[in-house]
Amino acid sequence: MITFLDGVLEEKRPTRIVLAVRGVGYEVLIPLSSYDRLPGTGQQVRILTRFIVREDSQQLFGFMTDAERDTFDMLITISGIGPRIAMSALSGLSARELKAAVVAGDVKRLSSVSGIGKKMAERIVVELRHKLSDTDALEAVAGVDGSASDDVRIRDSIMALISLGYKQADAQKMIMGVVTSVKEDASVEEIVRKALTK
Secondary structure (H helix, E strand, C coil), X not given: CCCEEEEEEEEEECCEEEEEECCEEEEEECCHHHHCCCCCCCCEEEEEXXXXXXXXXXXXXXXXXXXXXHHHHHHCCCCCCCHHHHHHXXXXXXXXXXXXXXXXXXXXXXXXXXCCCHHHHHHHHHHHHCCXXXXXXXXXXXXXXXXXXXXXXXXXXXXXXXXCCCCHHHHHHHHHHHHHHCCCCCXXXXXXXXXXXX
C-alpha cells in the first residue's frame, strides 16, 4: 500500500499531477479541492495516496488532506461508487461540504455533482450517515457558515445539548434553528438557552 509520496511536482493539471520521486515519475489523479492547494511546479510536495488495483488498471489517487482521503475511502465503500465518481464528488464539493450534505440529508446538493444521480445521492446519505463519527458530523455542521469562532460556538452548543440527553440530529437542528437569531457575541450558554426555549 502506498500511503504518501514526497517529491517534486513536475506537472499539474486540475485532475492529475506528475510527481518525481527519486527518479520515478508517478501519475496521480487528484480532485479539484487538492489542485487548489498544490504549490507551483518544481516545488517539493507531499501527496497522500490511495493505490487502487483493478482487473484492467492500476491507479494512484492523491489528496492534499486527510479529510479528503478519508472521505474518498468512505465513498468507495458504497455499492456503485468507484474511485472516479468519488473523485468527481470531491471535485464538486469539499470534504466538509460533502459531510454536511450527508448529515443534513441534502440529496439535492449531492445530486448536483456530475455523475451522481438522485438515487445514488440517497444511497450516499443512507450509507454514510452512520459511518460519520460524532466529530465529523459536528465539524461538518459547524463549518457551513461563519468564522472559526462561530464554528466552535456552534459545535460546543450542539455538544452541550447532546450532554443534556438530546440526540445528535435533534441537537443540530435546534442549534442551527436559533444560531442566526442570536447576537454575534452570544455565548454558548445563551445559544443553548435560546434553543431550549424556542
